[in-house]
Amino acid sequence: MKNYIKADEWKIIEEGFDPLLNKISESIFSLGNGRMGQRANFEESYTGDTLQGNYIAGVYYPDKTRVGWWKNGYPESLAKVINAASWIGLDISVDGETLDLAQAEVSNFRRELNMREGYLLRSFTARLKSGKTLEVTAQRFCSIANDEVAALRYNITPVDFSGTIKLTAFIDGDVINQDSNYGEKFWEQVEGKLSDNEAYLTLRTKKTAFEVCTGTSVSVFKGKEQVHPEMEAVYKEKYLGQTFNMACSPEDTLSICKVAANLSSENHPKDLLMAHCRQVVQAAAALGFEQLLQAQVAAWASKWQESDIVIEGDVAAQQAIRFNIFQLFQTYTGKDDRLNIGPKGFTGEKYGGSTFWDTEAYCLPFYLATAEPAVGRNLLIYRYKQLDKAIENAEKLGFKNGAALYPMVTMNGEECHNEWEITFEEIHRNGAIAFAIYNYIRYTGDEAYMADYGLEVLIAIARFWKQRVNWSNDKHRYVILGVTGPNEYENNVDNNWYTNLMASWCLKYAAEAVYQVKMQLPKQYRQLAGKLDFKEKELADWAVIVEKMYYPQDPKRGIFLQQDGYLDKEPLTVKHLSASDRPLNQKWSWDRILRSCFIKQADVLQGLYFFEEDYDLETIRRNFDYYEPKTVHESSLSPCVHSILAAKLNDEARAYEFYLRTARLDLDDYNNDTEDGLHITSMAGTWMSIVEGFAGMRVREGQLQFNPFLPGKWEAFSFSILFRGARLNIRITEHGIKIKNDSAVPLTVKVRESTRQLAAYGEIKADDSMIWPVM
Structure with a gap:
């Protein structure tokens, strides 16, 4: 450092x-x-x-x-x-x-x-x-x-x-x-x-x-x-x-x-x-x-x-978030749907400047809230235009009937990554593409996108998952074998919980999208079904897989297992590692890493971040408390997810610790690799740590929600967002939250459990009972 x-x-x-x-x-x-x-x-x-x-x-x-x-x-x-x-x-x-x-x-x-x-x-x-x-x-x-x-x-x-x-x-x-x-x-x-x-x-x-x-x-x-x-x-x-x-x-x-x-x-x-x-x-x-x-x-x-995000009382944090925002806008402006966001942007050659799943999982939320909807839409259009190549990629691996496997690494839609455990096994990236469509429509309300572009992609992804699962006579469930989850320190595992979850969710969401387009735009639906040779029998097949998907878990601990056999590993935590062991990928053999319980980045916790509304707080807490101590955060994408979940769990100390780690990752050269270029895609995670973490912003059923708290080292923080035509300024202090509407678009917003009407050019306030006490 x-x-x-x-x-x-x-x-x-x-x-x-x-x-x-x-x-x-x-x-x-x-x-x-x-x-x-x-x-x-x-x-x-x-x-x-x-x-x-x-x-x-x-x-x-x-x-x-x-x-x-x-x-x-x-x-x-x-x-x-x-x-x-x-x-x-x-x-x-x-x-x-x-x-x-x-x-x-x-x-x-x-x-x-x-x-x-x-x-x-x-x-x-x-x-x-x-x-x-x-x-x-x-x-x-x-x-x-x-x-x-x-x-x-x-x-x-x-x-x-x-x-x-x-x-x-x-x-x-x-x-x-x-x-x-x-x-x-x-x-x-x-x-x-x-x-x-x-x-x-x-x-x-x-x-x-x-x-x-x-x-x-x-x-x-x-x-x-x-x-x-x-x-x-x-x-x-x-x-x-x-x-x-x-x-x-x-x-x-x-x-x-x-x-x-x-x-x-x-x-x-x-x-x-x-x-x-x-x-x-x-x-x-x-x-x-x-x-x-x-x-x-x-x-x-x-x-x-x-x-801009304004942080009062903490110059290091203020400098860091502005640096991250600055580099994001230097990298991508959203004017051209042929362009995307490389993990290093224009700052170095590592990762080839290609597109990864980072864009959909981490960058899209930032651009949705800080730029016009066309910018986020262009990130999705980029993938839509490469759908034919994604289908070709799947065909090379033996998949048929228009199944699509989006590449792990690409410039023009063709897969260009050549490590087997990534190229063939890290297939959860397909789920990130589908989730981005969901996230975009959820945030912008642009329902037309589904019929015009989204459904075609979702059907192709669903067809991939349908062929990638297989029935286990032993478990009487559908399983997914031989994968690598987000934790790249595990390769060729069976039933990675996150991958199985994403596969099932993709099938369910694709079916819902089919029904929606069919009901709302029957003519357009018939044209698309004809183009894709889509038969509604496929929906029944998807439904069976969703109903009977296998998810590894440990009832005794009340946690979801990262994959089958995870509990066979020696139950160590990061505290057992000496400084000379870190980073593992530079100090340990790959064999030793694969046999260890250590986690490169959020895996189970990535799924809980995406779908937190489906799990109660105690379930999230048990999994967080089990997996976070085993996580070495040797991916730049890791700290932000942990910061957001820690904030949700009222764990201010760890929320702030992980925020600083992601925010100053490059400025302080945490991972001793800044000379190769900046970690552009993880910079979007810094923004998420504040807006989704400390401010607790979510979109539920078309409505903005805030669940805020003020980090103890900060006097206040504020930020602006665009949401469905409205421009809002949110300010959080020790006294509460104030939301100001700088547009002619009225909104309904929710702060904690209180639903409020926010008039055009109006503002609402919530008192300090809404803010967690400083610990």
Whole structure:
């Protein structure tokens, strides 16, 4: 666990330069706008330890799979978001000596991510080996006002010398993914053009033939005056550079501004790609850095108005939740239903930037409450458009009749994960897709989605579960064999409780959806039934499985068993582990992990979180008290579920402990892996920990409910949500809860057991009897 980020409500601040922390900071200070993003690499040369990363949403490469033992059904490639051309590059040299923070004496180093206004600011003093000293300030952003545009401004001031500073502004497309399976470079050059102040480089991905044009417009200033020094063009393979030589003295500040654009063939015709890039660059350059920055500040102000969570009395918690919200919106804006949310977003290459079940299980609730319904809808449409591929994935494994198995890891709908215990066995992901449809409709009230898109997906998923179960003559129940549940520290188990629960629920929900669409839209239902060759006899088959599904449990302890045989394991808890044992996945053999009782993340508790209304409080408590002490939380997705359930159980201490762990997971590098990139999808869990945990927000029968309490370290907290056309502000203090309606839409809300009418532009209050006493 690191502790070098300074506490601040609106900023992430690093003071002092430690090369050993640089890759961690490159992740933490990453920028993005939903269409592109980059790690916080330095603009100037750096020969120290670094992970260069610039990424373009939707552009990927099918890297050939690398496995030691091929199994039938494995995908041939792992589709991954690829490192793209760097537009930020600047080479700086003083009288032939390169500015390189790995070689210079660095002082006054400060890096600041301004989350309120959406930019990265860096400053430092560098003493070169020659003894010459420079002061540098660099500022950059990826615009969310125009998501094809980015800009930087780089200021250099000589401190103690006069001489010649050589500036080379470049676009470098000769890059490689650190996670390239065979060391292959994924890009080839299509075209490059260079003028006095503009540069355009078009690259094409091998195999997939995506094209991306990166363009820049460069302007040079001496003091406040723009100057036009002679430019020397630099042409290399997949590289364009513009070199300027500038005489300088201690009273001079030299500035270089780069306005950049990244356009892809996903959004522009290939034959017009460079021409369109030129138009975007020239329009942005005409506005200039300051106007682009003003638009960025205004766009982020609007985002924060919709989504901010204010925590009073706890700066560390406040900083953390804003950091998580900021990174979520940098990763996904919901404008394009072809895009989704990678576990690392635009901050690193781990997990290939692909889509996991994380989106449906953890991210969707955040976007439902903080953005217009179209944003959440697009996350669902993404899966709908990949239904044919999900059916193909199931067919490869022997399933028939339109059964769909959504991939564990994907970019275009095809499975691209090649570990057998995940690819073939972690099939509970199908349940997350179905639950997302339920969750979306429950929250938005968009019933039309079911007939237009949802039912087709639900039927295909139900057909998968129908074929995946088998009848046990011994148990006289349907069972599901050979699976991996959410706890990936158990593989190839029988009757994982969570998986069986999700399968049964999917079958039941699909049947209810069939009935609903048939009654409400009979013509549309008949058309869909014909398209899918759906016979209502299937409903009877599903009903039998639902009625006779087997669920492992231990009546003596009053708990649901994670899977058959779980009680055969040695009954240890995390307290039995020494610090040298952690994390298990780095310290223990896989054999030892599989034989242990330790749990990577919520498994049984994940099911209780999804369906808590089906279980009484004591049942939830017994299972929580049994499984939480065995959970090592070595998945970033784990602490938030535990925090929410602990809050429901009035366990303030553990609710707050798990909140801090999920909230500051990356800022404090809890799991010693932040250098690989941030845990974007678990960041949505941080939001859930506050809104669903501390505020106790739920949707039941189309109505918002709150069951709040105030953590003892907080003076108050407040947040805004959108719900069925209404914008609400909720504030919770030691005196109670206040809900203000900032819209013309009246609502009925429930606080604890009290149902209240919330008028248009009105507010309601509940006194401190609604809040748990501080413990």
